[in-house]
Amino acid sequence: MGKGAIVTREEDFPRWYQEVVAGSEMADNGPVRGTMVIRPWGYGIWELMQAELDRRIKEAGAENAYFPLFIPEAFLKLEAEHVEGFAPELAVVTHAGGKELDEPLVVRPTSETVINSFFSKWIQSHRDLPMLLNQWANVVRWELRPRLFLRTSEFLWQEGHTAHATEDDARVYALRILDEVYRSTMVDVLAVPVLTGHKTARERFAGANRTWTCEGMMGDGKALQMGTSHELGQNFSVPFDITFSNASGSLEHVWQTSWGVSTRLVGALVMAHGDDFGLRLPPALAPAQVVVLVVKDSPEVGAAAVALAGELRSAGWRVRLDDRTDTSFGRRSVDWELKGVPVRVEVGPRDLAEGNVTVVNRHRRDKQSVPLAGVAGSVASVLEAAGAALLAEASAFREAKTADVGTLAEAIEAGEPGFARVRFGALGPDGEDRLAEHAITVRCLQRPDGSLAQPGDDEEDLVAIVGRSY
RNA sequence: CGGGCUGUGGCGCAGCUUGGUUAGCGCGCUUGACUGGGGGUCAAGAGGUCCCGGGUUCAAAUCCCGGCAGCCCGACCA
Numbered sequence: 001m002g003k004g005a006i007v008t009r010e011e012d013f014p015r016w017y018q019e020v021v022a023g024s025e026m027a028d029n030g031p032v033r034g035t036m037v038i039r040p041w042g043y044g045i046w047e048l049m050q051a052e053l054d055r056r057i058k059e060a061g062a063e064n065a066y067f068p069l070f071i072p073e074a075f076l077k078l079e080a081e082h083v084e085g086f087a088p089e090l091a092v093v094t095h096a097g098g099k100e101l102d103e104p105l106v107v108r109p110t111s112e113t114v115i116n117s118f119f120s121k122w123i124q125s126h127r128d129l130p131m132l133l134n135q136w137a138n139v140v141r142w143e144l145r146p147r148l149f150l151r152t153s154e155f156l157w158q159e160g161h162t163a164h165a166t167e168d169d170a171r172v173y174a175l176r177i178l179d180e181v182y183r184s185t186m187v188d189v190l191a192v193p194v195l196t197g198h199k200t201a202r203e204r205f206a207g208a209n210r211t212w213t214c215e216g217m218m219g220d221g222k223a224l225q226m227g228t229s230h231e232l233g234q235n236f237s238v239p240f241d242i243t244f245s246n247a248s249g250s251l252e253h254v255w256q257t258s259w260g261v262s263t264r265l266v267g268a269l270v271m272a273h274g275d276d277f278g279l280r281l282p283p284a285l286a287p288a289q290v291v292v293l294v295v296k297d298s299p300e301v302g303a304a305a306v307a308l309a310g311e312l313r314s315a316g317w318r319v320r321l322d323d324r325t326d327t328s329f330g331r332r333s334v335d336w337e338l339k340g341v342p343v344r345v346e347v348g349p350r351d352l353a354e355g356n357v358t359v360v361n362r363h364r365r366d367k368q369s370v371p372l373a374g375v376a377g378s379v380a381s382v383l384e385a386a387g388a389a390l391l392a393e394a395s396a397f398r399e400a401k402t403a404d405v406g407t408l409a410e411a412i413e414a415g416e417p418g419f420a421r422v423r424f425g426a427l428g429p430d431g432e433d434r435l436a437e438h439a440i441t442v443r444c445l446q447r448p449d450g451s452l453a454q455p456g457d458d459e460e461d462l463v464a465i466v467g468r469s470y
Numbered sequence: 471c472g473g474g475c476u477g478u479g480g481c482g483c484a485g486c487u488u489g490g491u492u493a494g495c496g497c498g499c500u501u502g503a504c505u506g507g508g509g510g511u512c513a514a515g516a517g518g519u520c521c522c523g524g525g526u527u528c529a530a531a532u533c534c535c536g537g538c539a540g541c542c543c544g545a546c547c548a
Contacts, residue, residue, distance in 0.1 A: 085546090089546065110548090145546085150548090265548090328508090332508095334508070337508090
């Protein structure tokens with residue numbers, strides 16, 4: 001890969017990605033196409049992201065559990081829309097134990113059906129509600145056209161599944177997850193601004209009454225659905241017979257939600273913040289926040305680098321010491337730049353002779369000479385400002401690429417390179433079909449002020465955010 | 471399943487129109503030297519069933535026929 005490999009241009013994105021976070025095996029894994037390989041650096045980013053999500057999920061009251069990978073085919077068929085939505089992308093096991101199975105087993109594409117089969121046993125009384133479960137697992141969807149991280153045939157995710165006594169409870173919880181877990185992680189941790197809203201009937205999850213979504217804009221102006229939270233109504237509780245005795249002793253079906261985000265978020269992070277020189281990581285998600293680089297080997301330089309790394313570590317930062325002087329300095333510094341490490345501290349004989357080191361800010365790509373005693377402070381100020389700076393940059397970018405329009409034709413024009421905001425009713429009855437002819441979809445619906453739709457709202461009066469998507 | 475396109479060392483490609491010595495180039499890899507403040511320079515070297523099968527020809531990576539594989543754009547989607 002030469003200089004100027006870009007993530008902000010779609011066609012260069014996968015190659016770029018592979019070098020830093022992914023293996024090169026995705027499209028080259030024999031018959032198992034489009035599965036996922038994540039290199040250690042990328043997985044380190046995922047682990048940090050996962051910890052942030054997991055903490056918020058627990059704060060929202062859900063507990064982690066684990067359910068089977070294999071699902072009897074009959075389970076999926078219980079909910080008609082659900083099976084119809086997933087049928088084409090199912091991987092099915094027909095043989096096991098050396099013989100053909102009586103009933104094929106589906107490798108889970110999502111776990112509503114297995115989990116609900118347990119909910120029906122576990123839930124008896126209103127005292128069992130709400131039941132709030134989450135599972136970290138990998139799922140398989142045989143995608144027609146996989147794309148590294150953004151749409152792999154196998155992916156790691158978290159899927160939450162809940163059961164509530166009333167429709168209102170379920171909706172409130174779905175929205176709580178959307179805001180306090182998803183939006184919060186995306187904005188505050190990934191530093192990626194998102195629009196929240198709900199999907200049109202055409203775009204929503206198979207089996208949901210309402211799908212809430214977080215939509216981000218990537219560096220090429222395309223949208224990425226970064227997470228969803230569904231109100232499932234009683235669509236699963238009726239066929240799976242999940243009932244409870246209410247306070248007055250009569251039997252009712254539960255109201256449910258499900259919600260998930262995946263390793264796609266790693267893709268979102270790269271696509272939203274990457275520049276011509278590689279990844280740019282918000283410090284919260286950087287496996288190494290600072291790398292101390294030995295420019296050229298000498299006893300003084302080596303000792304100073306070790307001391308600095310120790311000092312920064314005890315200040316609480318994740319620090320890597322790079323003293324591999326058998327590799328050229330240029331190579332190593334470009335490596336860390338490509339990986340997106342927010343700060344590099346370069347210790348070389350020339351600076352050191354004057355009592356200085358060089359502190360490089362990856363996001364802004366500027367460097368300054370700093371006295372040894374001031375390094376900790378200088379590093380801290382870069383790291384503390386970096387997340388907000390990335391968020392501000394991405395927000396400004398999205399705003400610049402978003403147009404308010406009044407007609408379908410204008411929405412198509414503005415939706416090609418970015419987003420268009422248009423009154424949903426203005427698109428007309430076949431509006432979504434017309435948009436689709438230009439590979440444009442309604443990403444979400446919101447109230448004109450950007451807030452979430454409320455139960456009584458007339459959909460025609462909501463604003464549609466339209467654009468091209470991954 | 472529609473619409474474009476491509477198969478040539480590990481990766482990316484040129485060569486094919488107009489057949490002709492030993493199939494080139496960049497990156498990567500190995501060894502050595504000089505280096506080291508931005509994927510450094512120089513030298514030497516390893517690595518090829520030109521996707522497969524058949525045909526035309528004195529001669530095929532190149533032309534013809536038939537296969538196979540893969541990619542991109544759409545439909546599906548966290």
